[in-house]
Amino acid sequence: MNKSKKIIIVGLAFIGVVAGVLTAKHFIRADKDSVQIIGGADGPTSVFLAGEVPSDMKQEEYTSISMEEAKEVFATPGNYIILDVRRADEFEEGHIPGAINVANEDIGAEQPAELPDLNQVIYVYCRSGRRSKEASAKLAALGYTNIYEFGGILDWDGEIEE
Known part of the structure; x- marks a missing residue:
């Protein structure tokens, strides 16, 4: 593979990563204690929370x-x-x-x-x-x-x- 094709592939990969990060920032809002899904084009998304879960989101105990x-x-x-x-x-x-x-x-x-x-x-x-x-x-x-x-x-x- 010649040098110009490698540069094009690396450039496209970089653009894909940047586009993915920008898209994720649009659909997911995060703060210090939680992550909240704002929306998604393909339906529900699984999100794993790290850190402390706000008290209004904790499961009631029984x-x-x-x-x-x-x-x-x-x-x-x-x-x-x-x-x-x-x-x-x-x-x-x-x-x-x-x-x-x-x-x-x-x-x-x-x-x-x-x-x-x-x-x-x-x-x-x-x-x-x-x-x-x-x-x-x-x-x-x-x-x-x-x-x-x-x-x-x-x-x-x-x-x-x-």
Whole structure:
């Protein structure tokens, strides 16, 4: 390859790198603590954050346990609440004995009246596990400190109360 072709290839590579950096600066805004995606032509982009995550972006804290662990707890009486976060009609069709019902959709910005103690141990379940995770995160955001999410009643092989 002659010298002029090498210069052209190196020049094109340099232009490509510069164009990529300028494009990235247009679509990604970074500051000291985070990176935020502004937009992208090809859909969602994965971004790994380095440094401290701002507090408003942190995941609310709750503990996920297995159905077996929950069953072991429920085998003995204790000072805990079993919370079914399905809709009322689903709850009435059958639920874990002793459970109370507060639908996931009803958990909002205010503490549910059925759950007056922020330090109460609460075991949360739904039908399949999706709503229980959402409800657990919402409860944690409201200040509840002892939340244990254990999935869905579809995986429950114990007694069902109607």
